[in-house]
Amino acid sequence: MTLDLLHYGFMQRALLASLLVGMTAPSVGVYIVQRRLALIGDGMGHVALAGVALGVLTTGQPVLTALVTAVVGAVVIELVRARGRTSGDVALAVMFYGGIAAGVVIISRAPGGTPANLNSYLFGAITTTSRTDLVVFAVLAVLVLTATIGLAPRLFAVSNDEEYARAAGLPVLGINLLLAVITATTVVISMRVVGLLLISALMVVPVATAQLLVNSFRSTLVTAIGIGVAVSLGGTTTSYYANTPSGGTIVLLAIAIFTLAAVGTSVRSVLHRNRHDEAEDHLHRHGEHCGHLAVPHDDHVDYVHDGHRHAPHGEHYDEHYDEPEATMSSRGTEGHP
Amino acid sequence: MSVTETEVVRMRGGAVGYGDRPVIRDIDFSLHTGEVVVLLGPNGSGKTTLVRGILGLAPLISGELALFGVPAASFHERYRLGYVPQRHTVVGGVPSTVREVVSSGRLSRKRPFAWMKAPDREVVSQAIETVGLAERADTSVAQLSGGQQRRVLIARALAAEPDVLVMDEPTAGVDAANQEILAATLRQLVANGSTLLLVAHELGPLEPLIGRVVVMRDGHAVYDGPPVPGGEGVYHAPAHHHLDDQRPDPHDLGLSGQLP
Numbered sequence: 001m002t003l004d005l006l007h008y009g010f011m012q013r014a015l016l017a018s019l020l021v022g023m024t025a026p027s028v029g030v031y032i033v034q035r036r037l038a039l040i041g042d043g044m045g046h047v048a049l050a051g052v053a054l055g056v057l058t059t060g061q062p063v064l065t066a067l068v069t070a071v072v073g074a075v076v077i078e079l080v081r082a083r084g085r086t087s088g089d090v091a092l093a094v095m096f097y098g099g100i101a102a103g104v105v106i107i108s109r110a111p112g113g114t115p116a117n118l119n120s121y122l123f124g125a126i127t128t129t130s131r132t133d134l135v136v137f138a139v140l141a142v143l144v145l146t147a148t149i150g151l152a153p154r155l156f157a158v159s160n161d162e163e164y165a166r167a168a169g170l171p172v173l174g175i176n177l178l179l180a181v182i183t184a185t186t187v188v189i190s191m192r193v194v195g196l197l198l199i200s201a202l203m204v205v206p207v208a209t210a211q212l213l214v215n216s217f218r219s220t221l222v223t224a225i226g227i228g229v230a231v232s233l234g235g236t237t238t239s240y241y242a243n244t245p246s247g248g249t250i251v252l253l254a255i256a257i258f259t260l261a262a263v264g265t266s267v268r269s270v271l272h273r274n275r276h277d278e279a280e281d282h283l284h285r286h287g288e289h290c291g292h293l294a295v296p297h298d299d300h301v302d303y304v305h306d307g308h309r310h311a312p313h314g315e316h317y318d319e320h321y322d323e324p325e326a327t328m329s330s331r332g333t334e335g336h337p
Numbered sequence: 338m339s340v341t342e343t344e345v346v347r348m349r350g351g352a353v354g355y356g357d358r359p360v361i362r363d364i365d366f367s368l369h370t371g372e373v374v375v376l377l378g379p380n381g382s383g384k385t386t387l388v389r390g391i392l393g394l395a396p397l398i399s400g401e402l403a404l405f406g407v408p409a410a411s412f413h414e415r416y417r418l419g420y421v422p423q424r425h426t427v428v429g430g431v432p433s434t435v436r437e438v439v440s441s442g443r444l445s446r447k448r449p450f451a452w453m454k455a456p457d458r459e460v461v462s463q464a465i466e467t468v469g470l471a472e473r474a475d476t477s478v479a480q481l482s483g484g485q486q487r488r489v490l491i492a493r494a495l496a497a498e499p500d501v502l503v504m505d506e507p508t509a510g511v512d513a514a515n516q517e518i519l520a521a522t523l524r525q526l527v528a529n530g531s532t533l534l535l536v537a538h539e540l541g542p543l544e545p546l547i548g549r550v551v552v553m554r555d556g557h558a559v560y561d562g563p564p565v566p567g568g569e570g571v572y573h574a575p576a577h578h579h580l581d582d583q584r585p586d587p588h589d590l591g592l593s594g595q596l597p
């Protein structure tokens with residue numbers, strides 16, 4: 001395959017911008033998913049739209065106005081959330097829809113502007129990234145990654161258990177504000193190739209995919225960044241050949257990979273479960289002299305106690321069942337005391 | 338004990354609550370180095386609120402609170418107080434291993450951007466070992482039972498190497514095998530001379546470890562003294578009701594209508 005697409009400056013810039021979004025979006029998204037706020041990035045995209053329109057109207061340079069609007073919006077969102085009132089939910093909805101409504105109205109006042117001009121900002125377009133944009137995006141991406149990786153332990157602790165973090169004396173409000181601001185910044189980095197309405201998907205879907213495949217937070221972070229980079233480069237390239245909006249293409253690709261992983265892991269767990277049912281904790285290791293009845297079972301030995309049959313499996317014990325039961329049902333027929 | 342004994346927690350006339358509404362009132366509570374104190378009382382009596390007040394998680398509406406001899410407002414060495422919240426799970430939206438969750442307990446000892454060094458990792462491993470989860474250290478916490486997750490939370494508190502451990506119902510809703518492991522963990526901590534403040538529904542197997550019992554009822558401390566052998570009914574006997582406060586206040590009169 002010839003890399004003819006690399007002969008075009010706009011494509012080089014689009015691919016570099018994709019690389020930046022592909023790295024930053026999942027690195028922020030992992031903390032957002034951790035605290036079960038998957039839709040917060042979507043809200044910030046709505047707010048940023050007002051900034052984009054303002055920039056188009058006044059200077060023709062929407063990136064910086066979008067950044068300022070999104071960051072201010074993020075701080076307000078976080079302060080509303082920190083108050084934790086039920087009215088906060090409504091306040092956020094008002095802000096999000098206010099942002100998108102203001103965006104549509106303001107852009108219609110711009111010279112030659114119609115709401116259709118917003119399409120590329122909402123859904124991404126490969127031809128729009130300027131040289132200046134790219135420099136700004138690169139600086140912002142470095143700042144975001146410095147925070148998401150350098151402060152990973154703190155962001156993890158606060159996202160995992162805010163109450164504990166507060167008791168431990170960590171600056172919880174400050175860390176939450178930081179996360180809000182880097183989320184807003186990531187939204188802005190995404191505004192050219194992914195688009196403001198779709199960026200939230202690139203924050204969340206690679207993380208959702210990664211957590212199907214791995215067991216730890218650290219490997220979820222690394223895997224999600226890998227998936228994010230792959231789908232954003234792949235989607236941008238595809239959109240060049242297929243002549244489709246890049247943001248939509250990237251997100252569909254991400255969802256395709258997620259679906260594949262979800263199907264794969266559920267098939268695997270169904271197969272696995274048939275022979276694997278983990279027993280409760282043990283206070284001793286079963287063995288020849290532990291006093292429990294040892295029953296040979298195929299290629300191993302089960303130990304019988306409290307009406308259960310336990311077979312050593314790595315560091316833990318599995319529940320095994322009498323033959324007829326094992327074939328009748330996969331799991332839990334006996335129930336634990 | 339001796340004159341070197343220090344007062345870890347000192348609350349005088351404390352009222353703690355949510356918003357402006359006090360949930361517990363007139364609390365005089367002290368905890369000294371080396372003590373093992375259990376907070377008892379029925380559901381809703383304010384045990385968790387007292388603990389959260391001490392830790393600065395619920396506002397002190399009136400009264401005084403000092404931690405390690407320093408007024409709470411200017412106390413910054415939070416890592417000296419290890420906290421095991423009243424919660425049964427540690428599972429967030431993203432999988433995390435036992436080691437990762439326990440390591441987050443070490444952060445209060447670390448500066449921002451500072452990575453965990455070998456001694457930190459050693460403390461974390463030791464904490465995991467203490468709660469008997471060494472073999473599960475790299476398992477996702479989501480795969481652990483409720484009782485094992487409680488032990489992860491204890492290890493997380495231990496990872497800060499606190500001077501005092503505050504545990505809110507560490508044994509509630511935990512199966513027998515885990516109860517036994519938890520009791521063994523607590524025995525080990527007591528043997529090492531740790532200062533413990535435990536919230537519990539009943540003393541149960543912990544009884545021999547305990548030096549002092551504080552019984553909460555309707556937001557008041559109604560008993561503060563040594564554990565009474567032969568049953569917990571004693572703490573709730575009318576003779577002990579409002580031991581520290583004989584004046585009937587309007588709030589209690591209002592509440593007493595709802596009580597048997």
Ligand SMILES: Nc1ncnc2c1ncn2[C@@H]1O[C@H](COP(=O)(O)OP(=O)(O)O)[C@@H](O)[C@H]1O
Binds near residue numbers: 378379383
């Ligand atoms: N976050 C909260 N906001 C308002 N009231 C609360 C909150 N948490 C607890 N309460 C109230 O405080 C009282 C004492 O609760 P708590 O301290 O949890 O009791 P315990 O731990 O002894 O079961 C209860 O009546 C409860 O309804």
Ligand SMILES: [Mg+2]
Binds near residue numbers: 423505
């Ligand atoms: Mg409680």
Ligand SMILES: [Zn+2]
Binds near residue numbers: 292303
């Ligand atoms: Zn055995």
Ligand SMILES: [Zn+2]
Binds near residue numbers: 297
């Ligand atoms: Zn077997």
Ligand SMILES: [Zn+2]
Binds near residue numbers: 279310
């Ligand atoms: Zn067994």
Ligand SMILES: [Zn+2]
Binds near residue numbers: 276277278318
């Ligand atoms: Zn197994």
